Structure formats: structure tokens, C-alpha cells
Amino acid sequence: MADPTPAESDAALARRLALLAGELLLRVRASHGHADPAALKAAGDRASHDFLRAELARWRPADAVLSEEDEDSRLVDTGDGVSRRTADRVWIIDPLDGTREFSESGRSDWAVHVALWARDATTAHGLVAGAVGLPAQGRVLATDLPTPPPDGSGGVIRLAASRSRPPAFLAELAEEVGAELVPMGSAGAKIAAVVTGEVDAYIHAGGQYEWDSAAPVAVATAAGLHASRIDGSALTYNEADPRLPDLLVCRGELATPLLAALRRQLAGTAVPSGSPVPPSGKDPR
Ligand SMILES: Nc1ncnc2c1ncn2[C@@H]1O[C@H](COP(=O)(O)O)[C@@H](OP(=O)(O)O)[C@H]1O
Numbered sequence: 001m002a003d004p005t006p007a008e009s010d011a012a013l014a015r016r017l018a019l020l021a022g023e024l025l026l027r028v029r030a031s032h033g034h035a036d037p038a039a040l041k042a043a044g045d046r047a048s049h050d051f052l053r054a055e056l057a058r059w060r061p062a063d064a065v066l067s068e069e070d071e072d073s074r075l076v077d078t079g080d081g082v083s084r085r086t087a088d089r090v091w092i093i094d095p096l097d098g099t100r101e102f103s104e105s106g107r108s109d110w111a112v113h114v115a116l117w118a119r120d121a122t123t124a125h126g127l128v129a130g131a132v133g134l135p136a137q138g139r140v141l142a143t144d145l146p147t148p149p150p151d152g153s154g155g156v157i158r159l160a161a162s163r164s165r166p167p168a169f170l171a172e173l174a175e176e177v178g179a180e181l182v183p184m185g186s187a188g189a190k191i192a193a194v195v196t197g198e199v200d201a202y203i204h205a206g207g208q209y210e211w212d213s214a215a216p217v218a219v220a221t222a223a224g225l226h227a228s229r230i231d232g233s234a235l236t237y238n239e240a241d242p243r244l245p246d247l248l249v250c251r252g253e254l255a256t257p258l259l260a261a262l263r264r265q266l267a268g269t270a271v272p273s274g275s276p277v278p279p280s281g282k283d284p285r
């Protein structure tokens, strides 16, 4: 691909990098095969992270980066030294979301997330640009090419949830609102499915980080969808503590009934809105 012009917008850069990192991940998957899932996960994480880090340093050298794959990214930022907390612009990236699914043959529910948070943002959640690459689905969703909000199916609510770590209360909530659970990997793939209308909503609770949702939430918001914490409060990014453990993304008209159902579930189950101790290592996947 020819070098872009210096005037490439942040959103176009996010979209281009999500596309290129996705193509790289497809090559890594093809060359490693699926015989050793742990090695494939590690190779994918590393290749995509290194690529995105290098490209952001090349095209946006003054900006800070928060990446899942940086050694210290899960630690609470104390503000010492050069810090993303004092930066005006921070790229929040998940080089490979749905790592588990990436390592499983035939699955297409994994994604590349590239988002830009800005201190002076006037857009929702402080996110000014974002792209979600879905390499195995052959598409990239981005804030500069928003898709129109999907029409409701009018039938049973299709509710996407983690296939490996769904919130404990979700089965009961689904029964209460008459929803059908659609298990899927990757926060990005699930939110993309809400954006395209393949499902009606995505609910997660119990643990996640800013990079798991920043880019897909930027894309969902640009498409006119509702995105919030499960208690209805705002999602905020580039916080000192990068944990952002729960969220609801859905079509606008479902926000009120789903938040009401969530309130009833949370009243009964005391689901924490954040776990107490910042982990220093990676989550077991
Ligand atoms: N309880 C939890 N604690 C921490 N991270 C979680 C989590 N549940 C889901 N996630 C993260 O959220 C992303 C989507 O998860 P899921 O596929 O289960 O819906 C995954 O990102 P990664 O694949 O980038 O690690 C996963 O690690």
C-alpha cells in the first residue's frame, strides 16, 4: 500500500492500522497453524502489538499509547515520569482481542482494536476515533465510515455474551426479558455484531480492561448505539486504573428495559463494579 499523506485523519489511520494488523494476524495464523494454541496466541499478540506500536510511533510520535501487550499496562498508573495520564492524546489498542478464538481453527470472532482518546474530546467517552478490524470476517468497522443503526428484529432479543466468561446473572436476566443468549468470543466481535444488527445487545460484567472496549465503543457510538456501564453510568477511558469491568452496548430503544433488568439483577446479586486488586500479570485465558 502506498504511504498515506501526512494529512491522513486519525480515524483513517485507525482504520488503516486495524486493517493491516488484521492482515498480519491472518498470515501469522496461516503460517503457525493451530497445533500449538499457546504459541499461536503469543505469536499473534506480539506481531500485532509490535506492528501497531511501530506504526503509531511513526505516524503519531507525540501521542501516548495504552496497549494490552505493554508490560506495565495493567498496573495502576501512578503518574510518575512521562505518563499517558498527562498526555493530551492516547491511543488505546488491543492488538488481538479474542485471543482464545484466534487460536481455534475456523473461528472468526476475534478482532483488532485501535482507538484514540483525547483530553479535549467533545465526542462520547472521550473517544475521538476508532476502528475494529475483523480480519477473519473480511471487514473493518470505523468511526469515519459509520454504518446506519440497525433496525430491530422485533422478535426475541438476541443478547451476545462471552462464550467463556459470561456474567453469572445473565441467564436469569435473559429469561426475564425474553432474550436468547448468543455466545461469542471477543468484545470487539460482539460489539461489531450489535453494530451490524446480527445481535441486539451485548452485556458483560466481572472483568475487562479499557482496551477491550475503547475501539468498539467508539464505533458503536458513531453508529448511534447506546454504550454505558451496566449501572447506566458513563464509560470513561484513560483512567489511572485501566480496569473497566462491565458494559452494555445495544440499540437505543433497548437501553431502558435492559438497564432496568440489570438493576434488578444487580440488586439481587451484588455484582462488583470493579475487582479490588490490580493484577500485575496477564489473565489466564
Ligand atoms: N473476567 C474477565 N477479566 C478480565 N478480562 C476479561 C474477563 N472477561 C473477558 N475479558 C476480556 O475481554 C475480552 C473479550 O472476552 P470474551 O471473549 O470472553 O468475551 C478478552 O480480551 P483478550 O482476548 O484481548 O484478552 C478477555 O480477556
Ligand SMILES: [Mg+2]
Binding pocket: 068, 094, 096, 097, 098, 187, 211, 212
Ligand atoms: Mg481484549
